[in-house]
Amino acid sequence: MTRICEHPILGDLTGVDQVTIIVDGKPYPAHEGEMIAAALLANDIKTFRYTAHQHRPRGIYCGIGRCTDCIMTVDGIPNIRTCITPVRDGMVIETQYGVGEWKRGDHHE
């Protein structure tokens, strides 16, 4: 478990609402409002996607929405920056392969 529950300056992590996210078909606990990337790390998930050509694993890199290394398919939409997108109860998150695949919405919009 990598959740920081006690901290000398930030204080204790209390009063946080729990939600459930579905990652590659399996349910995991997450904290309401936290970023997807944080929820995944808290559940010891470090690989978020595989690259298109060499199938190399990637995880978080910049943590502030700039580098796009942490992108995943979220609720059917690929290339979502997980480090700046908050979780929602019931959110469906999938490991992304290559450029991903649109499963929802119209990408010609």
Add this chain to the structure above:
Amino acid sequence: MNSFPIVVIGAGPAGLSAAIEAAKAGAKVLVIDENLKPGGQLFKQIHKFFGSRVHKAGVRGMDIGRQLLEETKNLGIEVWLDTEVCGIDQTKNIWAIRNKDTSVNIRAEKVIVASGATENAVRFPGWTLPGVMGAGAAQTMINTNHVLPGKKILMVGSGNVGVIVSYQLLQAGAEVVGIIEAAPQLGGYGVHTAKVRRAGVPFYTAHTIKRAMGDHCVAGAEIVGLDAGWNPIPGTEKVLKIDTICLATGLTPLTELAWIAGCEFTYIPELGGHVPIHDLHMESTVKGIYIAGDISGVEEASTAMEEGRLAGISAAADLGCYTAEEKRKRTLEIWDHLNALRCGQFGQKRRDAKDRILAVGKEMISWAVHV
């Protein structure tokens, strides 16, 4: 069409300070930020700041963030979050996407670009593995998201970011297995460095990372000693058992919007690379476009706030909110603060580099009134 006398891009320490000064002068201001929350990187800075009392020394970055947000609210400054600026033209017409789905145009008379900076990468075999990340990313994970990115950390870089984040990783319960520094001497302020050393973290000067080990994520790192010419010394390799590699290897100003707007640049390596040329009032080579904070050269939040104030005062004054004399007086006041922050062993280098930008600015910005 939305129309604002002053639009500030970026709600970090520089942008908020700029907006607060401009609003205090009586100008109507809009602040735009791409993030869901304002404050830039202030809220992950849980350490106490340096400087004198006037620079809020001894106050934690996160508390300074709260103070700035409070002031922004009290002044009734409009803030658009989740709004990404995609373009600015030379007539100061801004194109942005709100809430990731709505295209908006904003007409501004003055634009203050306070877009910040981004962390530098270092490339080595294995650098793309999950578990290699910016030191700032690790800091965001622990202090903003309350999650440890790993349990055994190798920090690459002993500058202030490297040692401060190392200490914060210790506070959060991680083990920092080592801090490596390619230079022969350590790079951070003594007080931060000493805290980490007292906590028992080994420092390796004149060392670099040779490779990250692991198939699916980081499982170790091989480091190697460097000679006086920065070349690896064969036989000095050492394998550290770690699960996370944090890169604290400097920052680069986020300058895209200033390039798009047509600002002229100069190259100042000590401040992170290409920075928009500007004058004493933070005005760029495009009249009515000002810059503040890390975009004008990577420094610290305390200098970013002062530069933000300079830009806010200049923009408001140029709209007629202040007389030339008032503008001059306030500008000089803030330059006193900036000069006080840019002194000593570390600050002087930044001051000299800043002087070089201002010297170019003086040449190029013909309308600038030099105080």
